Amino acid sequence: MKIAVCLKRVPDTATRVRIGGDGKSIDPADVQYIISPYDEFALEEALLIREKAGEGEVTVITVGPEAASKEVRTALGIGADAGVIIQAEVALDPRQIACALVGVLKDRGDDLILFGRQSVDSQGAQVAALVAREMSLPFVNDIISLEIDGAKVRVGRDTDGGREVIECPLPAILGCDKGLNDPRYPSLKGIMAARKKPVETVEAQPVEASLETIELSLPPARPEGKIVGEGPDAVSELVRLLREEAKVI
Amino acid sequence: MERFESLDFYRIDDLLTEEQKMVRQMVREFVDEQVLPDIEQHFMDGTFPSEIVPTLGDLGLLGANLEGYECAGLDSLAYGLIMQELERGDSGLRSFVSVQSGLVMYPIHRFGSQDQKNRFLPQLAKGSIIGCFGLTEPDYGSDPSGMITNAVADGDSYILNGNKMWITNGCVADVAVVWAKLDGRIRGFLVEKGTPGYSTTLQEGKFSLRASVTSELHFQDCRIPKANILADADGLGGPLSCLTQARYGIAWGAIGSAMACFDCAKKYALSRIQFGKPIGSFQLVQAKLAEMASEITKGQLLALRLSQLKDAGTMTAQQVSLSKRNNVYWALEIARSARDLLGASGVTHEYPVGRHMLNLESVKTYEGTHDIHTLILGHEITGIPAYK
Numbered sequence: 359m360k361i362a363v364c365l366k367r368v369p370d371t372a373t374r375v376r377i378g379g380d381g382k383s384i385d386p387a388d389v390q391y392i393i394s395p396y397d398e399f400a401l402e403e404a405l406l407i408r409e410k411a412g413e414g415e416v417t418v419i420t421v422g423p424e425a426a427s428k429e430v431r432t433a434l435g436i437g438a439d440a441g442v443i444i445q446a447e448v449a450l451d452p453r454q455i456a457c458a459l460v461g462v463l464k465d466r467g468d469d470l471i472l473f474g475r476q477s478v479d480s481q482g483a484q485v486a487a488l489v490a491r492e493m494s495l496p497f498v499n500d501i502i503s504l505e506i507d508g509a510k511v512r513v514g515r516d517t518d519g520g521r522e523v524i525e526c527p528l529p530a531i532l533g534c535d536k537g538l539n540d541p542r543y544p545s546l547k548g549i550m551a552a553r554k555k556p557v558e559t560v561e562a563q564p565v566e567a568s569l570e571t572i573e574l575s576l577p578p579a580r581p582e583g584k585i586v587g588e589g590p591d592a593v594s595e596l597v598r599l600l601r602e603e604a605k606v607i
Numbered sequence: 608m609e610r611f612e613s614l615d616f617y618r619i620d621d622l623l624t625e626e627q628k629m630v631r632q633m634v635r636e637f638v639d640e641q642v643l644p645d646i647e648q649h650f651m652d653g654t655f656p657s658e659i660v661p662t663l664g665d666l667g668l669l670g671a672n673l674e675g676y677e678c679a680g681l682d683s684l685a686y687g688l689i690m691q692e693l694e695r696g697d698s699g700l701r702s703f704v705s706v707q708s709g710l711v712m713y714p715i716h717r718f719g720s721q722d723q724k725n726r727f728l729p730q731l732a733k734g735s736i737i738g739c740f741g742l743t744e745p746d747y748g749s750d751p752s753g754m755i756t757n758a759v760a761d762g763d764s765y766i767l768n769g770n771k772m773w774i775t776n777g778c779v780a781d782v783a784v785v786w787a788k789l790d791g792r793i794r795g796f797l798v799e800k801g802t803p804g805y806s807t808t809l810q811e812g813k814f815s816l817r818a819s820v821t822s823e824l825h826f827q828d829c830r831i832p833k834a835n836i837l838a839d840a841d842g843l844g845g846p847l848s849c850l851t852q853a854r855y856g857i858a859w860g861a862i863g864s865a866m867a868c869f870d871c872a873k874k875y876a877l878s879r880i881q882f883g884k885p886i887g888s889f890q891l892v893q894a895k896l897a898e899m900a901s902e903i904t905k906g907q908l909l910a911l912r913l914s915q916l917k918d919a920g921t922m923t924a925q926q927v928s929l930s931k932r933n934n935v936y937w938a939l940e941i942a943r944s945a946r947d948l949l950g951a952s953g954v955t956h957e958y959p960v961g962r963h964m965l966n967l968e969s970v971k972t973y974e975g976t977h978d979i980h981t982l983i984l985g986h987e988i989t990g991i992p993a994y995k
Contacts, residue, residue: 372610428625435629543633546667546679549626 396474664734699819711738777822
């Protein structure tokens with residue numbers, strides 16, 4: 359089975375983000391980058407499928423700057439067989455990213471293309487769906503179980519208060535959610551072996567942007583707390599404020 | 608608890624390879640997710656988190672700098688970063704890995720027969736067996752050459768008699784690297800668990816390294832096959848070369864403890880309000896943080912340079928002494944200062960600084976006490992050995 363895992367390099371979720379000078383992007387200085395956490399579920403699932411089948415090839419593909427080789431190498435250290443970096447030094451919109459991916463994916467003949475359900479930075483959850491549309495492949499997002507059954511795949515997803523099981527033919531595109539599996543750490547041997555695994559760098563096909571980020575801003579600072587008084591005497595005032603000002607009771 | 612932020616004031620990260628950073632990141636995540644949630648409880652209970660040993664093996668953290676035999680063959684800097692991250696978790700955890708890697712696998716790898724290497728190293732690397740290192744005796748600590756434990760040849764066997772003390776992993780070890788005198792020369796022997804005449808006792812009542820097993824080893828007419836001698840180690844140089852490996856790891860590990868304390872102290876200083884403002888606004892608190900950051904940065908530079916010397920094959924034992932002595936001394940000072948900065952909270956298990964502070968008292972003492980390293984440096988500088 360041939361599996362492609364599309365992953366995104368994103369700022370570490372613990373990073374304190376600062377807005378860059380242009381007011382439209384984050385300041386990259388001192389930002390630590392990681393593989394977007396949902397994409398780790400996708401990679402782990404690909405490795406599990408390969409291990410269970412006893413054969414197969416897992417390729418990680420990313421659209422990003424040259425520095426994204428760190429995330430690709432990490433994925434190879436975790437166990438992927440090969441990597442592709444589609445170079446883009448500037449921020450792309452979801453359609454541009456999808457087109458860049460399709461440029462590589464269309465000739466690969468993968469049986470399965472896995473994504474994280476969404477990236478943790480832009481949180482658009484658009485790219486996988488756009489790729490699926492562009493390639494005319496079935497797409498299910500937010501999957502929490504996956505079972506290969508011959509030429510079909512059966513996936514489960516949580517719905518409001520229940521569970522949905524969906525089956526579709528391969529090849530298919532799936533967006534992986536938390537709960538699907540428990541991603542492994544890279545091992546030292548894996549990290550050392552990653553050095554010898556192939557990483558291909560290709561140029562993104564130029565596609566006109568359809569979206570433009572106008573402005574980025576940080577959430578407003580939390581207002582200071584208010585002490586309304588002390589002891590039982592303050593209770594009626596507290597209740598009044600909760601009801602009339604905060605409107606929470 | 609908030610995520611750990613490492614200190615890199617001098618941009619030492621710029622000098623690391625992608626691979627070295629990846630190794631550090633892997634260990635950092637492992638410690639955050641699998642060690643820190645339970646470590647305070649283990650420390651309180653006086654138990655070693657043995658459930659993580661198979662993972663240590665799976666990740667390749669045991670004997671990571673050795674070549675072959677299922678070992679990763681890492682460079683010294685990456686190995687040091689592993690030690691740093693493990694000790695950021697707990698000195699007891701780093702001690703476990705140091706002993707297994709530097710004091711058990713290293714001597715078998717360097718001094719052992721092909722048969723011993725094939726038999727023990729892959730299992731030690733996987734963590735499916737555990738090792739310990741028996742050098743120190745009840746009456747011979749800083750002066751190991753006076754050891755009483757002895758071996759006598761008898762037919763196809765050696766018969767060991769004597770006692771070892773303060774042995775990390777002793778009670779849980781499947782194989783002990785034991786140093787004993789054979790015809791007046793210090794030699795190394797592999798003693799396996801269950802050998803008649805070999806027993807261990809748990810040393811209890813420690814207020815330090817509580818998440819690590821410390822034991823006495825007893826040998827009473829303990830008969831081992833002649834094949835179990837480490838043939839290529841002859842004299843005190845054998846065990847001392849192992850200690851050099853372990854001390855190298857400690858020089859890095861201490862930085863991990865110090866960074867954990869600094870990170871905790873800094874966050875506390877910025878969030879704890881007294882007199883209407885964060886205590887980090889006060890000059891006395893800032894002075895403490897500045898001192899911590901300075902000494903951590905110096906320690907990082909020492910360890911970094913030491914790793915280069917080690918890989919170049921020119922590192923001397925005296926250079927290791929300087930780094931071990933300095934970095935552990937300052938880690939302990941930083942832990943004490945952080946404990947002080949946290950006020951009453953500093954003496955609780957809600958924060959890691961008290962645990963690190965207590966652990967570091969042992970780290971300062973084991974693998975050559977602070978004072979012995981002072982004398983090693985004094986010897987190196989003057990040419991006059993003060994300990995003879």
